[in-house]
Amino acid sequence: MPRFPRIFAFTFAALAAWMISNAPVSATSSGTVKYDSRAYKEMMNDPVENQPTAYHWQQGVWFAFPVGYRNPYLGEAAMEIITDRERMAEELKLAPERTGFARNGRYDRSLVGDTESVGGFAFKLDSLSPVGRNLRFDADITGDPENPIDEDVVKFQLVWAGGIAPPAPPDVTRRFDRYLSSRGTPPPLHRGHLSWLSPNGLPPAGYQPLPLAHSDIDYGVYEKDGSLTAILRCNVMNETTNRRNVQPVCDGQVRDSESGIMLYLVFPEHIIWSERSWLTPATGALSLLESWRLAE
Incomplete structure (x- = not known):
């Protein structure tokens, strides 16, 4: 990865890991992954209508969603980025080879290197609600037919955004x-x-x-x-x-x-x-x- 200004180093590394990996991590400035604060857990398990809005950008398309759909969960450093659209846009500009995010805010496929970043999410199949637990540490996605609140879970990544995005190459x-x-x-x-x-x-x-x-x-x-x-x-x-x-x-x-x-x-x-x-x-x-x- 190219060297970036130090104030962005650990935050963008966290964001890039989220966008590329199925099981991303997010590091604090001390290098420790931080998932477990009480406020963080409460935020991720709040009802959808009470959750902060998170943002995702891919192939020129912006998405806004309740943060609990992002799964596996991010650490708090990366979470601060994706819940602030302006800050996220600035971070995206730092790695055009992974995002195609040009300086003018548009998508430029020619900037992308070997691996283009994608977004990962999860939901309960019947209710389409967030899973309510971190699939990074609890990988069980099969529901219990005898327990109506234990639904099957679907994990998905957005490979190509469609809509106003250019046709997939x-x-x-x-x-x-x-x-x-x-x-x-x-x-x-x-x-x-x-x-x-x-x-x-x-x-x-x-x-x-x-x-x-x-x-x-x-x-x-x-x-x-x-x-x-x-x-x-x-x-x-x-x-x-x-x-x-x-x-x-x-x-x-x-x-x-x-x-x-x-x-x-x-x-x-x-x-x-x-x-x-x-x-x-x-x-x-x-x-x-x-x-x-x-x-x-």
Whole structure:
């Protein structure tokens, strides 16, 4: 990372870690991650209407949301940045190679280096409310069907912002383009389950369709519903014990051809077998994003 003025050094390092990592940390000036003050915990667990507004900027689009949706939680230093839009904009300018944030406040893809920063969030699937706990330290995202307040959790990253953002470039859409050219139009819901990679091929060439009755194997999903296309992998089995994982999950990308939004989702694997399958977490994430999007 380039050397920045010292007053920004630890705060931007914290912000950059948040934007790039699935499990970011935020450091205080002494280098200690600080999550545990009483005021911090109370703020993150307040009702949505009482939570401070946090901001996210990506590909030229600003989003404003209750801070509790940001998950894993940030440390207090980075939290101070994302709840202050003007300060956040100044911090974004310090790393155009990660954000594409130009000096004039616009998005310039040519400034981006190898890794572009993305935003990460989480919500309860049924209520679309914040999770209320830090998934950095408590990774359980599978709800208890016998406990109505213990809902399934969806984690998501915004890969491409859509809307007023420019169209996603080929390096971002490459996986979808490759599947489309190799496998053709995606099947509808529940009809695009694929076996795991064969040793002799790269995806999608190494995949074969699976019957609906399959269970206790890892598999992929390549499906389309309306404007949404999903390319997912579902990890069910533990290779070491040859038993089902304690928490089977599915993860992968969903693209909306109408809005241009692309998401990376992680959710409990059993949702795939529900009537609306991956559409439920995908449309939940999309509806939250649209409610957070700021008109510019």
